[in-house]
Amino acid sequence: MAVKTDIQIAREAVKQPIQDVGARLGIGAGDMLPYGHDKAKISQSFISSLRDRPDGKLILVTAINPTPAGEGKTTTTVGLGDGLNRIGKRAAICIREASLGPNFGMKGGAAGGGHAQVVPMEDMNLHFTGDFHAITSAHNLLAAMIDNHIYWGNALDIDLRRIVWRRVLDMNDRALRDVATSLGGVANGFPRQTGFDITVASEVMAILCLARDLKDLERRLGDMIVAYTRDKRPVCCRDLKADGAMTVLLKDAMQPNLVQTLENNPAFVHGGPFANIAHGCNSVIATTTALKIADYVVTEAGFGADLGAEKFLNIKCRKAGLAPSAVVLVATVRAMKMNGGVAKGDLGAENVAAVQDGCPNLGRHIGNLQGFGVPVIVAINHFSGDTEAEVKAVKDYVARQGTEAVLCRHWADGGAGIEELAHKVVALADSGQADFKVLYPDDMPLLDKIETIARRIYHADGVDADDRIRSQLAEWQEHGYGHLPICVAKTQYSFTTDPTRRGAPTGHRLPVREVRLSAGAGFVVAICGEIMTMPGLPRNPASETIRLDSEGQIEGLF
Template structure:
């Protein structure tokens, strides 16, 4: 079988001015990064203010399984499908993190005939945005330790430095470390740790900022430590935000590339949805909406994580009103949610599909709760049978929505034309979008609302320390912030093995973190880690260069 990388490598790419011309984007607005990618000049983006927005379509999915759902592939296929039926379309997705690329998830450029290209570049260093984010984040960390070394004029309690370091790699050995060992000249030893770059608050600040001025403001108000009286120390107190913005100046400009069918694609930002807010940048989405009539974006993992955060964080903060949502499902993944082992997925099992459709139904109901019309995209595999596909259609119909069979992996945009027509139809009605909870609701009440309404939990468990911390933040003026749930992507619960559509489970809140610059509170549930680890046999073992110097083994 031809691999994704072979398909991408065989493609004939259009020049970036040709891609830009599809959106009436002048060549002068492009900042070239080689022959096949470009950034959009910030001055041109500012000049777009006042233009009417196009239609915004969110692609989300059922709970992920090892069988695969194909959310990014469907996002790309739908963008290509809209272009094929004569719509001016653009795609907006996140950049890929090196951690999962070399771990187990693989790339983030789609697959088959529905890919973003250049696939190899996008899945590796791309335009260097993640490196800039990591450098800015770690500059602040270095300046905090430097402040402690040179006398600690701010009175930082060394036990309460909450700003950790980051690296864009899965490395469990860095989760908990001690720094500044080796004597007086190396500073004051203290316990800290690393998160993966995509969990960095700097990443969130960049992805939620509209311009450099807002980015500097957000960075400045990030809380990095506390004094002994529990009063906060911010990035602005350390004096790092100006230098950080210098490092991030180019990274804030959205990246423009293309699909295999030359649909313009904005690829920018990359917070994970299980440990961060899971959406591409606001500036990329808003730029695309000013230039295209239809913008297809995605949110990470299942709708309980990515879509909820897209609606309650990104749309709330950016004033966006999505016009439709697509929930991606596969026969294979639904059979796994119905209890079938991965090794047995090729065998027809309509009963397992029926059982797994409880998961699909939950995601449909949750998404419609936000006032957004929904369509189900059945991402087709060759082993699917008609009876299994009919079972999904019937389950969707029982929820009052249509399920459309899509073959974009094999056929590109032609395989998503029916989905594109349905999406265009759904967007004709005015958006009735509304977030799940109001700003003024208390922080713990917001956590409970998500847990009970979206996860169908029976209770939320939090110890006195967590509750007291939330109350302190409310008193300090952070009550109006939304919450960002850090939770396993594999289940509606905090237990990754509890698949399907569980109800009545307990959701334990292990820790809460204030992201004052990004503008949300992170609630860490169960055993979820903000620094992932590599599997027993990471994908990196099979990645290398062939005799002609070409990359092989990349998904």
């Protein structure tokens, strides 16, 4: 019998009215702004009313470095939320929204898979409640206001050569990475070179995901540095008087979105910064809200633990005062074999030796996470071709690292297939073992922070940064930004900046190509290797096979 696709499974879901899902968490119908029958935004007034409640336990789900074999981090996040509810716990899920770029490219969506999905899957992977459109509009309003200010006399004395605010689009489009604007004569302004980033890399996206409320949002937007004057003084968004209008555009987008899993459990889906070029976590306001109304909150960090979890712990937790009680690290037998040197086409054959050879990638992530003082448990996301001997090899390896691996079948069986992990996660979270600490102190110099991440997380020998980058970091340090954490932008596929180097490589260095100050979001971005902040489409993008069928239903999405 043919295996059903994710979208076929999602369409068969029996969804509850979103008001009923919210009611289970104590959210009244009047505190929700419905978007149809199956999704809603949560009001700021309700969120404010929760301020004095105690927090539940925060569970972070992360993963090994992604491979073409698939890992299933979001699937495990959703499955674990269902599993916790199934064993009688009051649990909620917090994940990110999907970008159109990877949906129509090659990565796919962000709603989970199989019988561990968030629904409505099509809506969530496409326009959803319009949050990304609002972020794109707010970002580009500021860009328009910069050029307009210059056109009408440039009272702020902005240096056209030092405008650092690019435009954004929620699509993979390599042609827009480097563009010339204002061509065609005097009426169109002053020509200059600029470019586009993808919306998920926008500082506005980062700010929306880190702001606590609308007042904090407006303050952070105002703090954004958009350009420098001819005498190198920073020009902020506030100087252009754009922060108020941007906040208006983002007013509804700041409200977290509530949807449900296939098993009708609550899921907050809000914000969507990529972890390879941004900080890779869902919004602080969604996570903190969920912690006030659920006993256990399962959230994910993007891509592998070297990117997503590191930024979740060093940026989001630091900024929001959060501390996870346990971490679930997702791995697959297939990915271990790929890390052990097996080609994708040969993954179906049993190869215990390759599994063992690939496990050091898993081991490095375990050690890195334990270094943050949080207890770690490994979830082996089951594939039908996995053999008992291969699964045992992973479990034996993990046991030697001082923790435990649990085989999970949530993709095929939903919450019932992950009950064992759910019980063990509860025990870990309630054990009091967590003694969370960030990787570096606020007062460490910026370059030393980059060096610390490179050595402690990537296990590199050091950082390569030219004099231009070093002097820029020193200048920001001098101007009062030295306390900010670091957000590394690099490939997600490897601990190195070479996406082809799998496993747990050593003897490499971290080349820093560029640094950007995100003063509003509150971090410094270090762009490393050849990572692009505007991705391109692959040779055969998913968009080629996405269409409507004769009944008006979407085909080819997943």
